[in-house]
Amino acid sequence: MASTILEVRGLKKSFEVKNGIFGKKKYLHAVNGLNFSVYEGETFSLVGESGCGKSTAGRLISRLIDPTAGEIWIDGEEISKWKESQLQAIRKKVQMVFQDPYASLNPRMKIRDIIAEPLVIHTKLTKKEKQRLVSEMLEVVGLNEYQGNCYAHEFSGGQRQRIGIGRALIMKPKLIIADEPVSALDVSVQSQILNLLKDLQEEFNLTYVFISHDLSVVEHISDHIGVMYLGSIVEYGPKEQIFTNPLHPYTKALLSSVPIPDPTVKREKIILKGDIPNPVNPPSGCKFHTRCPDVMEICKGKDPSLKQIHTDNHLAACHLYEKTIKNQSVIV
Numbered sequence: 001m002a003s004t005i006l007e008v009r010g011l012k013k014s015f016e017v018k019n020g021i022f023g024k025k026k027y028l029h030a031v032n033g034l035n036f037s038v039y040e041g042e043t044f045s046l047v048g049e050s051g052c053g054k055s056t057a058g059r060l061i062s063r064l065i066d067p068t069a070g071e072i073w074i075d076g077e078e079i080s081k082w083k084e085s086q087l088q089a090i091r092k093k094v095q096m097v098f099q100d101p102y103a104s105l106n107p108r109m110k111i112r113d114i115i116a117e118p119l120v121i122h123t124k125l126t127k128k129e130k131q132r133l134v135s136e137m138l139e140v141v142g143l144n145e146y147q148g149n150c151y152a153h154e155f156s157g158g159q160r161q162r163i164g165i166g167r168a169l170i171m172k173p174k175l176i177i178a179d180e181p182v183s184a185l186d187v188s189v190q191s192q193i194l195n196l197l198k199d200l201q202e203e204f205n206l207t208y209v210f211i212s213h214d215l216s217v218v219e220h221i222s223d224h225i226g227v228m229y230l231g232s233i234v235e236y237g238p239k240e241q242i243f244t245n246p247l248h249p250y251t252k253a254l255l256s257s258v259p260i261p262d263p264t265v266k267r268e269k270i271i272l273k274g275d276i277p278n279p280v281n282p283p284s285g286c287k288f289h290t291r292c293p294d295v296m297e298i299c300k301g302k303d304p305s306l307k308q309i310h311t312d313n314h315l316a317a318c319h320l321y322e323k324t325i326k327n328q329s330v331i332v
Helices: 054-061 084-091 111-122 127-140 145-149 157-169 187-204 215-221 239-244 249-256
Strands: 004-017 026-039 043-047 069-074 094-097 175-179 207-212 224-229 232-238
Touching: 004 054, 004 207, 026 054, 026 207, 026 232, 043 054, 043 215, 054 069, 054 094, 054 175, 054 207, 084 094, 084 111, 094 157, 111 127, 111 145, 111 157, 127 145, 127 157, 157 187, 187 207, 187 215, 207 215, 215 239, 224 239, 224 249, 232 239, 232 249
Parallel strands: 043 207, 043 224, 094 175, 175 207
Antiparallel strands: 004 026, 004 069, 224 232
8 A cells, every 4th residue: 555645634724814903803714624644646636616725725735834733744744833944855845836827937037947946945966967957857848948948928828837847846756736737727738737747647656636626627637535615624535436426415516517528418406505604704513504405403503524424435524424424533
């Protein structure tokens, strides 16, 4: 069995929100107790609507922001309380690919220098050695060597994302966090970038935490999936189980919204009522009960824990399965 490269335990992040001049302090609970593990060489995807906390989770794991509580274990080391001076060592192992490639690239730097920047920070290689590695990386991500002398504004969106991937890969990290890496791209370009990510994963034995709101994209690249709602994972399982046997009403609603290319196939569309609750003042009990088509009285007062339901490694946080559950709450 593959070794665990990332383990998240009870991860939380709250942001203080101003409530008028004399008001009491309030907190927005962006991430509220995440528990999951990611194994070496696999792709674990976090899925959910905008505002569910998935991007915040990615930034917490990479320690771009500090967690409020919880633990982050990367390659056997607990880094949640590490200071900035200690984090440089982990940057070699963990890199991030951002949603907007143009915003993450310095417009005043040539592409060659952008990709080489991690080598400048983390290594003592000679200039010639750095340029050789950059030239090799440009070829790996599907760009020509002469393009290294160009600037970010001279490239298309897909090419810019290739540059971002090249910069993330130059240090040969073990874990890459990809935050909506194809959401700003055309559908045809999305396919190219996803195939590139899969090829690179196989070539370099990479592990991905893939963040997306698009289930059709997630189905193409994932091994395991965690469905997030209002800061918490409400369902977790292997990709096949999530797509063929969704358990949580929220997961079912998300899947029903995915377009099917075959017009002869009919699927009941589940339309959720209302908006996502305010994370500053979330509802009591199950956070989804205000929109759930299967809501019961118990849902309004008791928050369900993430538990194993029918098969190994397929978990859901839902009171619908209380009578069938024998196991206690478990960490994924």
